Amino acid sequence: MKELVIVGGGPAGLSAAIYAARAGLDFTVLERDGFGGGQITSSHEVENYPGAGRKSGYDLGEAFRGQAAELGAEIVCGAVAGICDLGDCKELTLDGGETIRARAVIAATGASPKKLGVPGERELTGAGVSYCATCDGAFFREKDALVVGGGDTAVEDALFLSTLCKSVTVALRRDVFRAAKRRVDLLKARENAAILYRTNLKEIRGAGRVQSVILSGPDGEEERPMDGVFLAVGVEPLSGWLSGLPLALDGGYVAAGEDCRTNIPGMFVAGDLRKKALRQVVTAAADGANAVTSALDYLGRM
Numbered sequence: 001m002k003e004l005v006i007v008g009g010g011p012a013g014l015s016a017a018i019y020a021a022r023a024g025l026d027f028t029v030l031e032r033d034g035f036g037g038g039q040i041t042s043s044h045e046v047e048n049y050p051g052a053g054r055k056s057g058y059d060l061g062e063a064f065r066g067q068a069a070e071l072g073a074e075i076v077c078g079a080v081a082g083i084c085d086l087g088d089c090k091e092l093t094l095d096g097g098e099t100i101r102a103r104a105v106i107a108a109t110g111a112s113p114k115k116l117g118v119p120g121e122r123e124l125t126g127a128g129v130s131y132c133a134t135c136d137g138a139f140f141r142e143k144d145a146l147v148v149g150g151g152d153t154a155v156e157d158a159l160f161l162s163t164l165c166k167s168v169t170v171a172l173r174r175d176v177f178r179a180a181k182r183r184v185d186l187l188k189a190r191e192n193a194a195i196l197y198r199t200n201l202k203e204i205r206g207a208g209r210v211q212s213v214i215l216s217g218p219d220g221e222e223e224r225p226m227d228g229v230f231l232a233v234g235v236e237p238l239s240g241w242l243s244g245l246p247l248a249l250d251g252g253y254v255a256a257g258e259d260c261r262t263n264i265p266g267m268f269v270a271g272d273l274r275k276k277a278l279r280q281v282v283t284a285a286a287d288g289a290n291a292v293t294s295a296l297d298y299l300g301r302m
Contacts, residue, residue, distance in 0.1 A: 001101050002026055004295055005092060007080050007241075008108035009033075011040060011281045012271025014064040014073075015288025016106050021071035023296055028100070029068070030092070032079035040281055047138065049281050057126070060281070080109075080241045090266060103266060104295045107254060108288065109238040110272040111279070116148065116231060120204030128210025129229045133157035134280070140228040142166045146213055148201050149232035155179040155187055157232050162190045169224070171199040171215060204229055237273055250275045260291035268295055 004020055006013045009031030020027045040046065041061040047054040052063070069075065079095045083105065090105045113131035115121060121129055130136040133147070137160055145165045147158045150172030156179075161168045170187070175197055177184045187193055196217055203214040205223070213226045237252040248255040248263045253275035260268045270287035272279045296302050 001089065001103070002028055003102065003299055004028075004104045004106065004292075005030060005090075005100060005102035006106045006108060007092070008110060008271065008273075009065070009075060010108060010110050010271060010284065011061075011064055012110070012273075012284040012288045012291075013106070013108035014068045015285040016108060016270055016292050017068040017073040017075070017288075018071055019289050019292035020295075021068065021073050023292065023301065025292075025296075025299075025301070027074070027102075029073055029075045030078045030080055030094075030100075031075055033077065046135070046281065048135070082241055082244050084244045085264060085267075104268065104298055105266065106260075106268045106270055106288075106291045106295060107239075107242060107273055108270045108284075108291075109241070110284075111235045111237040111253075113231065114234040114236055116201060116233060118201055118203055120206065120210075121231075124204055124206055124210050124229075127208060128206060128227060129204060129231065131231050131235075133160050133230050133232075136228075136230075137161050137164050140165050143227035144225065145169070145228040145230060146171060146201070146224075146226050147230045147232060148172075149234075150174055150177045150179065151232065151234070152179045152183065153234075154232035155183045157230050158187055158193060159183065159190070161230065162187070162193050165228075166192065168193045169196060169226075170194070171196045171201055173198065173200050201229070235272075239273060258290060259294045260287055261294050266298055 003025045004027035006016050006029045017029050040057040046060050080092050081095050082093045084091050089101045089103050091101050093099050141164050144167045145161050147170045158168050158170045199217040202216045205212045239252050254269040255275050256262050256269045268291040270291040271284040
């Protein structure tokens with residue numbers, strides 16, 4: 001029986017681990033790949049985390065993990081398949097069938113960008129392929145960028161990139177945007193933005209970095225030179241393992257305020273899995289600290 005189990009080893013989970021270690025809690029971090037770092041590890045460079053300067057996402061994730069380990073955090077390789085509420089504790093079942101119990105649990109498994117699955121996408125992720133314009137847009141100043149998607153996120157990404165890039169091309173597979181009309185009108189007014197309707201991204205090409213894309217539109221396929229590809233075709237919260245609990249969800253995200261308390265006593269949520277407006281490393285780290293503070297109160301350790 002642990003006092004606390006933190007599920008997920010990204011910035012939220014590792015921030016929670018740092019605060020839990022400093023509080024002297026008996027806890028474990030469960031991370032499916034045994035390493036941790038979260039989505040940030042796929043970013044080529046990060047320059048918007050205060051105090052860290054400019055460094056690769058991998059290095060920043062390693063810094064999080066190293067600090068947590070140095071303080072005594074136990075990080076265990078294990079993917080959680082399910083969880084149930086036993087009243088005085090929660091029981092987590094791992095993929096291998098093992099179980100672990102804890103008086104409190106922090107869910108910090110995050111969310112995963114939907115992938116298109118086109119050739120070159122996986123190979124060039126972090127080398128011109130990005131799923132976060134606000135994270136990586138600054139590295140494409142005065143360059144040519146492609147945004148794929150027709151929803152609010154895609155339009156917001158294109159508007160943001162249009163303030164930095166030499167040109168922004170938006171490819172959407174439909175005849176109309178799903179995004180709010182006001183934002184679409186703003187995008188159409190940008191001189192360096194172009195919109196391609198009924199167009200699909202078929203392939204991303206490049207040797208070590210993105211150099212061109214293959215687009216399929218009404219007039220057939222064409223290859224276009226491109227420096228960056230921003231995919232905004234949706235995000236999937238990694239909340240499937242929580243299905244055994246009557247949690248309040250909103251589109252798969254766990255509903256909780258800034259204190260990270262859910263509707264179930266002893267259950268807390270932190271990071272991208274929490275329903276909130278901005279998902280960045282700095283907000284994930286803040287959630288980790290808040291979640292542990294709330295857990296300490298629940299455990300009577302305040």
